[in-house]
Amino acid sequence: MTALVVLLGAVVAILAVLVGGLLRTHAEILKRLHELGAGLEPSESSAQASPPPTPVTSREDFQVMPQVPAPPDREHFGGAADLVGLAPGGQDAVSVRITGVPHDTIVAFLSSGCITCQKFWDAFRKPRKLKLPDGTRLVVVTKGTDAESPSSVADLAPSGFPTVMTTEAFGDYDVPGSPYFVYVHGPSGRVRGEGTGPDWEQVRSLLEQATVDAGLTTALADQQVSKPDADQAREERIDRELWAAGVRPGDPSLYSVDGATATDEAGGADEADDSEGHGSSAKMGGS
Amino acid sequence: MTVALPRRSSEANVEAADLAPEGIHRDPTNHNPLAGGTFAQRLVHRASKALGGRRSSRRSFLTRTAMVGSALAVGPIDFILKPGTAYGYLCGTCSDGWTAFCCTVNSGKNTCPPYSFVAGWWKADNAAYCCGAARYIIDCNATCPTQCSCRCAGDSCDGRRTCCNQFRYGQCHTEIACYGPVVCRVATCTPPWRYDPSCTTSSATDNRTVNHGAPCLTTDCGSPIAKKYAELGGSAGFLGAVVAPEKANSDRRGRVARYQNGNIYWTATTGAHEVHGRILAEFAKQAGVNGVLKYPTSDTRRSSDDKSDYVNFENGRIYDLGTSGVITVPKPYFTKHESMGGVHGLLGYPTRAVTTSKDGKSRYQNYAGGRIYVQGSRVVEIHGAVFTLHESIGGVYGPLGYPISDLAPVGDGRGKAQWFEKGMVFYSPSTSAHGLWGKVLSRFITNGNVRGYLRYPTSEPTDVGDGRGTFAAFERGTIYASTTTDGFEVHGAVLDAYVDVHGGPTGALGYPTSELDPAGTPGGRFQRFEGGTLQFVSDSKVIFTPNP
Amino acid sequence: MKLQAHGIETDLPTGWEGRIGVRTTPLATSSAIGDPAEVPHPIVHLANFALPEDRGDFGSGAVDLMGDQDVFVSLFEYGPECANTALFSRQGLPTKLTPNMFSASALQRTLPGQAGCQIFFTEGDRAFCLYTVLGKQSSAAKVLPGANAALSGTRIQPR
Numbered sequence: 006m007t008a009l010v011v012l013l014g015a016v017v018a019i020l021a022v023l024v025g026g027l028l029r030t031h032a033e034i035l036k037r038l039h040e041l042g043a044g045l046e047p048s049e050s051s052a053q054a055s056p057p058p059t060p061v062t063s064r065e066d067f068q069v070m071p072q073v074p075a076p077p078d079r080e081h082f083g084g085a086a087d088l089v090g091l092a093p094g095g096q097d098a099v100s101v102r103i104t105g106v107p108h109d110t111i112v113a114f115l116s117s118g119c120i121t122c123q124k125f126w127d128a129f130r131k132p133r134k135l136k137l138p139d140g141t142r143l144v145v146v147t148k149g150t151d152a153e154s155p156s157s158v159a160d161l162a163p164s165g166f167p168t169v170m171t172t173e174a175f176g177d178y179d180v181p182g183s184p185y186f187v188y189v190h191g192p193s194g195r196v197r198g199e200g201t202g203p204d205w206e207q208v209r210s211l212l213e214q215a216t217v218d219a220g221l222t223t224a225l226a227d228q229q230v231s232k233p234d235a236d237q238a239r240e241e242r243i244d245r246e247l248w249a250a251g252v253r254p255g256d257p258s259l260y261s262v263d264g265a266t267a268t269d270e271a272g273g274a275d276e277a278d279d280s281e282g283h284g285s286s287a288k289m290g291g292s
Numbered sequence: 293m294t295v296a297l298p299r300r301s302s303e304a305n306v307e308a309a310d311l312a313p314e315g316i317h318r319d320p321t322n323h324n325p326l327a328g329g330t331f332a333q334r335l336v337h338r339a340s341k342a343l344g345g346r347r348s349s350r351r352s353f354l355t356r357t358a359m360v361g362s363a364l365a366v367g368p369i370d371f372i373l374k375p376g377t378a379y380g381y382l383c384g385t386c387s388d389g390w391t392a393f394c395c396t397v398n399s400g401k402n403t404c405p406p407y408s409f410v411a412g413w414w415k416a417d418n419a420a421y422c423c424g425a426a427r428y429i430i431d432c433n434a435t436c437p438t439q440c441s442c443r444c445a446g447d448s449c450d451g452r453r454t455c456c457n458q459f460r461y462g463q464c465h466t467e468i469a470c471y472g473p474v475v476c477r478v479a480t481c482t483p484p485w486r487y488d489p490s491c492t493t494s495s496a497t498d499n500r501t502v503n504h505g506a507p508c509l510t511t512d513c514g515s516p517i518a519k520k521y522a523e524l525g526g527s528a529g530f531l532g533a534v535v536a537p538e539k540a541n542s543d544r545r546g547r548v549a550r551y552q553n554g555n556i557y558w559t560a561t562t563g564a565h566e567v568h569g570r571i572l573a574e575f576a577k578q579a580g581v582n583g584v585l586k587y588p589t590s591d592t593r594r595s596s597d598d599k600s601d602y603v604n605f606e607n608g609r610i611y612d613l614g615t616s617g618v619i620t621v622p623k624p625y626f627t628k629h630e631s632m633g634g635v636h637g638l639l640g641y642p643t644r645a646v647t648t649s650k651d652g653k654s655r656y657q658n659y660a661g662g663r664i665y666v667q668g669s670r671v672v673e674i675h676g677a678v679f680t681l682h683e684s685i686g687g688v689y690g691p692l693g694y695p696i697s698d699l700a701p702v703g704d705g706r707g708k709a710q711w712f713e714k715g716m717v718f719y720s721p722s723t724s725a726h727g728l729w730g731k732v733l734s735r736f737i738t739n740g741n742v743r744g745y746l747r748y749p750t751s752e753p754t755d756v757g758d759g760r761g762t763f764a765a766f767e768r769g770t771i772y773a774s775t776t777t778d779g780f781e782v783h784g785a786v787l788d789a790y791v792d793v794h795g796g797p798t799g800a801l802g803y804p805t806s807e808l809d810p811a812g813t814p815g816g817r818f819q820r821f822e823g824g825t826l827q828f829v830s831d832s833k834v835i836f837t838p839n840p
Numbered sequence: 841m842k843l844q845a846h847g848i849e850t851d852l853p854t855g856w857e858g859r860i861g862v863r864t865t866p867l868a869t870s871s872a873i874g875d876p877a878e879v880p881h882p883i884v885h886l887a888n889f890a891l892p893e894d895r896g897d898f899g900s901g902a903v904d905l906m907g908d909q910d911v912f913v914s915l916f917e918y919g920p921e922c923a924n925t926a927l928f929s930r931q932g933l934p935t936k937l938t939p940n941m942f943s944a945s946a947l948q949r950t951l952p953g954q955a956g957c958q959i960f961f962t963e964g965d966r967a968f969c970l971y972t973v974l975g976k977q978s979s980a981a982k983v984l985p986g987a988n989a990a991l992s993g994t995r996i997q998p999r
Contacts, residue, residue: 087841087857089841089842089843091845092859092861094843096846096861096862097845097846097856097859097860097861097862098843098844098845098859098861099843099858099859099860099862100841100852100854100857100858100859101857101859101890102855102890105854105855106855106889106890108890122966142890164893164894165893165894166893167891167893248854248855249854251854257893303980311940311941313930314930314941315928315929315930315933315934315959315960315961315970316941316957316958316959317927318943318946318958319959335929382908388949389947389950389951390949391951404988414896414897414898415874415878417872417873418872418873420869423870424871424872425871426866426871426872426873426874426875437970442945456945456950457945457946457947457948458943458945459898459946459947459948459956459958460927460958460960461898462918462922462927462960462969463918463922466918466922466926466927466967467925467927468926468927469926469927469929469960473945473991483874483875483877483878485877490920492919492921492922493877493878493879493919494879494880494918494919494922495863495874495878495879495880495881495918496897496898496916497863497874497880497896497897498897498898498900499894499896500894500896500900500901501896501900521866522933749923775855796862813892
């Protein structure tokens with residue numbers, strides 16, 4: 006009997022050590038996964054509470070400052086488009102995706118000649134001090150070689166961010182002049198905010214406001230009941246197939262009801278439609 | 293633990309196919325090195341694959357549980373007791389995905405090991421390892437069939453693996469299509485096409501690898517030897533590949549690196565300099581840096597007359613004279629030689645090594661135009677007509693003995709003189725060099741030497757032939773001396789009468805016993821001889837008076 | 841989106857971005873970025889994810905950021921002396937990559953889950969290496985059509 010107790014005690018001790026080791030290992034693995042960005046806990050960004058949104062839809066929110074261009078005279082944000090052009094120096098070709106991507110993008114329209122732009126060129130040389138929102142990509146755009154000196158742009162271009170020389174983008178984004186900044190929500194490909202300011206701090210403040218606005222949508226989406234894995238996988242598959250077929254967020258075919266589009270029925274994109282659109286597009290980006 | 297696991301059949305079947313026609317030249321016998329190796333290594337790989345998934349699921353939980361089981365299976369005690377992550381334990385320090393440096397896996401040599409070949413390269417800009425210049429990383433891929441297996445790079449692991457990454461940069465040996473995994477990487481500041489001529493100059497860049505290092509990589513920036521080697525073209529230069537990596541010399545003062553065709557030596561005071569070829573062989577004969585010459589102070593240079601190569605050392609110089617051989621000129625010979633204008637000066641090129649004289653009293657070195665003698669702290673050169681004269685009368689074993697001063701101007705604007713142990717040599721362009729010694733020299737000195745009436749000698753002291761005396765001729769007279777008389781100068785009309793009329797020292801007058809009385813002497817000017825007196829009256833009249 | 845530079849043109853599929861560039865030639869006055877004898881040739885980088893600016897020619901810096909569904913393509917050109925040599929004996933740009941071409945070991949830097957494939961070829965007397973990296977090897981069948989579409993839309997002008 007005594008031998009049995011001793012034997013069982015030894016077995017329990019060994020098992021205790023093994024369990025301890027296993028628990029420790031499990032913790033280490035979780036830590037490692039977390040470092041890889043695949044932690045089991047929700048990300049900080051998605052867990053952060055967001056203030057109620059104040060959607061920006063009008064030019065009235067922007068003030069014209071000295072030495073910066075006035076916003077264009079239109080009621081709504083301009084369009085967003087992927088960027089194709091030349092790299093600084095004018096020899097290399099470069100394209101940057103803005104729409105249909107999991108991350109948001111700040112498109113900075115600058116010029117090598119404008120005095121106000123110089124502050125931004127200088128600021129962009131120090132990426133850490135920019136305090137860009139997490140997961141946001143900054144892309145610098147200048148006009149093409151028809152309007153800019155490639156060598157001047159090469160001298161000014163920051164090394165840490167893509168710089169594209171394309172005059173077309175100024176038109177695509179309806180940019181009134183330089184400097185000008187457009188904040189694009191990547192998954193939906195929609196402009197979330199735009200404007201300008203005399204320095205990066207001002208512009209960042211402006212863009213933060215736009216981010217806050219966008220946060221409402223995210224917050225609302227997060228409050229939804231989690232879908233079963235199968236549903237989520239199905240949605241992702243549908244998103245991928247739609248994307249491959251060239252059907253983008255906001256495509257009229259997505260909202261057609263017996264031949265009429267949702268836009269037709271609503272007479273414009275209301276907020277509810279926007280929310281649904283964002284939720285769906287976010288998955289399209291494969292986030 | 294080296295038990296081999298069977299490969300998964302699906303992978304094996306897929307990768308057994310020959311993909312060469314598709315332009316994929318990975319070794320067909322070793323398409324997936326990660327699937328090979330020891331049991332433990334394969335466990336590591338599979339565990340890392342398991343960890344690669346970004347999302348957790350029920351199945352992946354089981355996979356991860358299995359990973360822990362793998363760690364327990366590989367080393368249960370260490371795994372449980374030692375701090376660190378399970379992944380880190382499984383993957384050791386070889387988990388950053390890059391290949392180890394060659395010095396880690398090739399016995400400290402920063403070169404491609406056997407069964408591998410230089411297959412490609414890239415550079416990283418502004419590398420601290422290369423003093424701010426670009427640093428080149430050269431991949432050594434395994435030759436086909438691959439003879440190594442994917443593993444950690446050993447106990448001295450630089451944090452990386454060997455024979456795992458079947459990747460090729462492709463600028464080198466493009467005539468070789470098939471390649472195995474990268475065995476290791478060579479780090480160098482030498483452009484790869486100079487390191488290995490098979491490499492092309494097609495540039496590839498990966499600046500994110502600029503700080504990759506290994507404990508054994510100590511010869512990059514901060515090593516003047518490495519920089520010198522790079523300056524000289526690295527392994528593609530005349531020095532060739534590294535034979536023995538840089539190391540400290542036993543004198544704790546300098547460092548040396550050995551290459552196929554030469555060495556590079558460095559000290560803080562001399563800098564880094566190469567020595568190669570026949571000069572290196574001669575240097576080795578002199579015991580190298582531990583011998584008399586010490587460290588080189590210059591690279592191999594070509595003389596301006598294009599007749600020799602030479603290397604300067606802290607204590608001398610070695611000349612490679614082509615067919616005339618290789619000759620060392622150590623200090624203090626070197627210093628004296630240089631003070632005389634070196635090989636372009638009066639002594640010219642050395643013609644033989646430093647030699648000890650037969651009498652053991654000196655060491656000397658011959659040059660084309662003379663010789664340098666060293667006796668204790670005394671260093672004297674002898675050259676030209678003086679050297680020829682000295683040699684003609686027996687050299688150091690002749691009447692003059694060893695030179696004790698260099699040839700020096702006498703201050704008359706015309707000639708030079710050189711002191712010897714037993715005499716002097718006087719030289720003028722018109723009279724050439726003549727040595728004086730004994731009573732003749734004493735008289736010559738007494739009478740003002742070259743500034744006296746006689747001026748420069750035109751002969752050495754010569755035996756009269758009577759077994760008693762000697763004489764030496766000068767530009768304006770003669771000095772006679774004998775065993776019983778001192779040396780006395782006879783010149784002018786008195787000399788003519790003495791020699792021509794009275795038969796010189798072997799005539800009735802015998803040897804002079806006094807100098808000619810100076811001009812203005814009351815009662816007339818007389819010069820006395822053993823057998824009489826000659827009275828100088830005028831240049832045309834000399835009166836002989838025999839002894840009573 | 842069409843990109844064209846240095847004798848290479850690519851029509852990017854939806855969702856892809858890219859660069860066609862040539863690195864700066866080192867100057868004789870400074871060895872900081874290499875030896876003046878070096879010859880940088882065109883490099884094409886294509887990806888279905890956001891390319892970081894600081895990238896190695898074979899994707900270092902970019903592949904670290906790849907997700908499971910991501911693909912990175914590098915088309916690296918060599919000097920004319922390499923064209924049609926044994927290593928570059930294959931003729932023509934590959935446009936049909938298949939899963940069996942990829943291996944977890946065929947990576948410049950082994951990263952968990954990723955797989956790579958190097959294809960050396962000559963086209964128009966220009967020598968290239970096509971290096972493709974999959975964010976996750978098991979996703980090959982899903983993502984390779986996109987990569988093949990990108991390659992099919994790529995044309996190399998003869999030297």
